[in-house]
Amino acid sequence: QVQLQESGPGLVKASETLSVTCTVSGGSFSSYYWSWIRQPPGKGLEWIGYMHNSGTTFYNPSLKSRVTISVDTSKNQFSLKVSSVTAADTAVYYCAKVNGGLQTDYWGQGTLVTVSS
Amino acid sequence: QSALTQPASVSGSPGQSITVSCTGTRSDIGTYNYVSWYQQHPGKAPKLMIYEVSNRPSAVPDRFSGSKSGNTASLTISGLQAEDEADYYCSSYTTSSTLVFGGGTKVTVL
Numbered sequence: 001q002v003q004l005q006e007s008g009p010g011l012v013k014a015s016e017t018l019s020v021t022c023t024v025s026g027g028s029f030s031s032y033y034w035s036w037i038r039q040p041p042g043k044g045l046e047w048i049g050y051m052h053n054s055g056t057t058f059y060n061p062s063l064k065s066r067v068t069i070s071v072d073t074s075k076n077q078f079s080l081k082v083s084s085v086t087a088a089d090t091a092v093y094y095c096a097k098v099n100g101g102l103q104t105d106y107w108g109q110g111t112l113v114t115v116s117s
Numbered sequence: 118q119s120a121l122t123q124p125a126s127v128s129g130s131p132g133q134s135i136t137v138s139c140t141g142t143r144s145d146i147g148t149y150n151y152v153s154w155y156q157q158h159p160g161k162a163p164k165l166m167i168y169e170v171s172n173r174p175s176a177v178p179d180r181f182s183g184s185k186s187g188n189t190a191s192l193t194i195s196g197l198q199a200e201d202e203a204d205y206y207c208s209s210y211t212t213s214s215t216l217v218f219g220g221g222t223k224v225t226v227l
Contacts (some may be wrong), residue, residue: 006159009148017159035216037218040169044120044204044206044218044219044220044221045155045157045163045206045208045218045221047208047215047216047217047218049215050216052148058214058215060118060215061118061213061214061215062118077142094162094163098216100217101152101168101169102149102151102153103151103168103169103208104153104155104163104165104208104216105168106166106175107162107163107164108162109162
């Protein structure tokens with residue numbers, strides 16, 4: 001049973017860089033896509049991007065210029081960075097596993113990141 | 118990429134059947150059978166309910182079913198139960214090798 005756990009700062013100042021890390025346990029870290037999804041308070045899900053453990057990355061075009069996803073296979077972790085944040089980046093950030101059928105089958109519990117001015 | 122289009126809300130009485138639609142384009146739903154549906158209860162992470170248009174994970178009750186026609190996918194809940202009240206999101210793979218979600222549908226059990 002794969003488990004994912006996000007860890008993040010909780011509060012980030014506007015114009016700075018948001019960083020969130022996801023630790024994966026209970027399964028192989030290889031041969032899947034590792035994804036980030038966010039959900040602003042009271043709103044819907046927004047796909048941010050994903051990375052294959054081989055290093056291939058794909059991003060939501062609307063966020064591509066500010067987002068970086070990286071993976072550290074030695075620690076079974078992958079990370080998200082969002083630069084130049086504004087209040088619109090305030091959201092619950094979920095990490096998730098995407099399998100070969102391109103469904104997001106395992107999700108972390110989510111971590112709320114609030115951007116303050 | 119634009120979000121997939123879902124109705125904001127759908128409601129039904131216990132025991133009834135409801136259908137939630139999810140409309141995309143030829144760049145996503147119309148090209149691939151990689152359509153998934155997720156259930157989200159308040160304060161919880163989403164849960165995979167349907168994958169590859171119509172397949173159910175083993176733990177999901179068989180009253181949940183999925184289908185697709187052209188650029189539109191659908192989730193049907195038969196024999197609606199109180200615990201089915203939640204938000205539902207569709208998702209599709211796209212021709213840009215990305216994923217896209219729908220705006221979400223609130224299902225209310227009357």
